[in-house]
Amino acid sequence: MSEPLIRLEGVGRTFRSGEVEVNALREADLAIDRGDYLSIMGPSGSGKSTLLNITALLDRHTSGTYRFEGRDVGRLSEGERTGLRAHRIGFVFQAFHLLTHRTVLENVVLSMLYGSVPRSDRKARAAGALERVGLSDRAGFLPSRLSGGERQRVAIARAIVTRPPILLCDEPTGSLDSTTSRSILELFEELRSDGLTIVVVTHDQMVSSRAERTIAMHDGRVTQDTRA
Ligand SMILES: Nc1ncnc2c1ncn2[C@@H]1O[C@H](COP(=O)(O)OP(=O)(O)O)[C@@H](O)[C@H]1O
Numbered sequence: 001m002s003e004p005l006i007r008l009e010g011v012g013r014t015f016r017s018g019e020v021e022v023n024a025l026r027e028a029d030l031a032i033d034r035g036d037y038l039s040i041m042g043p044s045g046s047g048k049s050t051l052l053n054i055t056a057l058l059d060r061h062t063s064g065t066y067r068f069e070g071r072d073v074g075r076l077s078e079g080e081r082t083g084l085r086a087h088r089i090g091f092v093f094q095a096f097h098l099l100t101h102r103t104v105l106e107n108v109v110l111s112m113l114y115g116s117v118p119r120s121d122r123k124a125r126a127a128g129a130l131e132r133v134g135l136s137d138r139a140g141f142l143p144s145r146l147s148g149g150e151r152q153r154v155a156i157a158r159a160i161v162t163r164p165p166i167l168l169c170d171e172p173t174g175s176l177d178s179t180t181s182r183s184i185l186e187l188f189e190e191l192r193s194d195g196l197t198i199v200v201v202t203h204d205q206m207v208s209s210r211a212e213r214t215i216a217m218h219d220g221r222v223t224q225d226t227r228a
């Protein structure tokens, strides 16, 4: 058996504010293989974003072991974590987080600032990513002129332009109507057939049902792991 892309063993995250401790994530065991298409479901406050943020190296776990491509992430320096995040992990937020005064193309180019793509290749790479998400004809637009679905496609282009092995998405369709959501899900399926591993946190049963594996969370714990 080869090492999974992601392996969490007994991973926990405790937040402390003053006297109060919140166990946002408790002893999570989770392995994600290359090519998995996984959804994470659970009520608000159950720890979904905490799990995703730790997996994306946006946050640090406070207990347990997290291995990314076999490397113990807990032993990496801040610089090594930043490098891994820039090269090997794509992340998509519900609220798109595009730079409003930059064009669509510039938004995607700027995401390569900390990656390994040579400066001279960045524009072509960005154009390729925009083509992949079906937005070539919007490259010169400002985000404010795009629909919600188009903005999320730009965010996806930005996330995949460095060709990471995994795309992590936190409620990516949470601000979109159901028709637009479906078209984003179709895009996920295309990207997956290109070989991308996809993890989607969602409240939406329709979104979750498209994944091949679903994890349920409750009160900081992974309570179910089912394959379609
Ligand atoms: N930065 C933080 N500081 C303190 N508590 C937090 C922080 N982030 C999340 N929490 C708490 O951790 C729990 C899980 O939150 P979260 O992972 O955002 O849940 P979900 O994404 O499932 O809605 C919640 O009780 C939340 O209030």
Ligand SMILES: [Mg+2]
Binding pocket: 048, 049, 050
């Ligand atoms: Mg959340």
